Amino acid sequence: MADERTPFGLTRALGEHIAGAARASLPAACPDLARAAFLDTLSVMVAGRNEPASRLLRQTRLALGENPPAPSPAMASALATAAHALDYDDVAFGGHPSAVIVPAVLVAALLEGRWDGMALLRAYAAGYETWAEIASREPRKYHARGLHPTGLLGPFAAAAAAASVLGLDAGRCAAALSLAGSASAGLMANFGSMAKPLHAGRACAAGLESAYLARAGYTAARDALEAAAGFLRAYSPSGCPDLQRPVRGFGQSGGWMLERHAPSVKRYPVCYAGHRCIDAALSVRRQVEERGGARGIARIVARLSQRNSDILRFRRPATPAEARFSLEYFIASALDGGNVGLRDLAGDMIRRPRRLALMPRIERRIETELDPDMEGFARADCVEIVHADGSVTASEPVVRAKGHEEAPLTRQERMDKAEDCLASAGIEAHDRDWFMAETWSLGRRDASAEPWVRWIAAQVAG
Known part of the structure; x- marks a missing residue:
């Protein structure tokens, strides 16, 4: 009341x-x-x-x-x-x-x-x-x-x-x-x-x-x-x-x-609800490449809050606008190309075969422990890569996305973003x-x- x-x-x-x-x-x-x-x-x-x-x-x-x-x-x-x-x-x-x-x-x-x-x-x-x-x-x-x-x-x-x-x-x-x-x-x-x-x-x-x-x-x-x-x-x-x-x-x-x-x-031109999972996916990309890249991935588990999962509602985006709200596309882009940038949100990129092939392998797991300081977010987000042989490569928990006020971009990183835009x-x-x-x-x-x-x-x- x-x-x-x-x-x-x-x-x-x-x-x-x-x-x-x-x-x-x-x-x-x-x-x-x-x-x-x-x-x-x-x-x-x-x-x-x-x-x-x-x-x-x-x-x-x-x-x-x-x-x-x-x-x-x-x-x-x-x-x-x-x-x-x-x-x-x-x-x-x-x-x-x-x-x-x-x-x-x-x-x-x-x-x-x-x-x-x-x-x-x-x-x-x-x-x-x-x-x-x-x-x-x-x-x-x-x-x-x-x-x-x-x-x-x-x-x-x-x-x-x-x-x-x-x-x-x-x-x-x-x-x-x-x-x-x-x-x-x-x-x-x-x-x-x-x-x-x-x-x-x-x-x-x-x-x-x-x-x-x-x-x-x-x-x-x-x-x-x-x-x-x-x-x-x-x-x-x-x-x-x-x-x-x-x-x-x-x-x-x-x-x-x-x-x-x-x-x-x-740091990325997409909904902020997915930035921590992007950081997590990028952090394990090198290990994934060393294990054969996308061909060696059986499935991918992304852990995030229910609210953010609901916001990122397009599991198979058909347009760039939908791709900006697609957790599956964010992770596929990060693992495939090593980035989620302006060029990755173009129509030809969201139809790229390797990304289309990765998206169905991504599972969402809802974290119930929530961040006490960021309402609606999980305490941390992470990404786990399950390889074809059953082994798992897991990211460290990401508590603050790069660019957050507690993990700010440097002045040069801000300038680089402006230059790119x-x-x-x-x-x-x-x-x-x-x-x-x-x-x-x-x-x-x-x-x-x-x-x-x-x-x-x-x-x-x-």
Whole structure:
């Protein structure tokens, strides 16, 4: 049962903190963490610009009389959809915050002519803190109700980020959040289809529009988050969201959540639920090759949680979108080619005979001991290779995927991922170098961020 005591005034308090974030002095680590989030998100956004989900959305917007190349909710939708189209964007608090926040910051900057790099970093932080504050009040992941957190929490984060760029006062920031709460949506049933990245696109556009409506004086409930019929209770999987706790982020008692729980960067362009099993499969690949490769494998046992197994529901994927949610394909790709990268998610690769031959030999074993710190995950994932002679090669248990905040990528590994994403989209070497240098220098000097922002918008929405 939800707590019936008078709830903490979360909507109003978050409005105050978002307004204050536009002038806040971020702790030393936060600007670099925000720059890293921009680098990762913008790189995968450019790489995802010509995915069917991105291309068809732009075409449809144009057919409806909208103009995605112009700064607008249509552009926000196009950028965010592209950022999530490859399922390669970062993860935190159960969803994909940066895919929604970064495009909201860019479009608001274009609309307002706001080119101060540090202001854009603060806006990112405001969006991230808002997402973290709302998500952390629910003891269960929204997946438990079949809801995609990116579509559900994204409008709030995008509204906060845009409101920060606009410099809204506390009351209008709170109104923007309340308006965003009536735009939350996203069904897990659509995982493995074009609708999933569209969740991010719609969330970003809705949050941006909410901030602009609030600036114009549009009214909304003053307690939309904490009210008896408000967001936290209406969508709660547990039935007992935390309605009493004061704000922990934004430099309050819990510090800045961006600093304490930075986004986890994806090493592979597939659903995060399978990353630990990919790491496990790659760790034993050399031993498998020494034993004759795929021909010497009788069967493969993958151990993971029930929830993650349910998310990775395509055992025989027919499209690249389905392959991004196929545990069997992840493991077959890792053992066959030694990687699960952008090129491995192409149509010809998912039909590669050796991978098709391996997938039926993969069995799932559900682990009932769960991770105390990552709700929905097993305490550890692992992969066991049963050879034709009956012997077994087992990976070490994988507790944190490479790229997780507790096992972070190095700066060079982040740069390598960005380089690969940009090169895959046909971006020339000198442009790649310029983009990465500009991203890492954002807010470090007085130079305008305008060329950087306009270049990104032109690459994806133009």
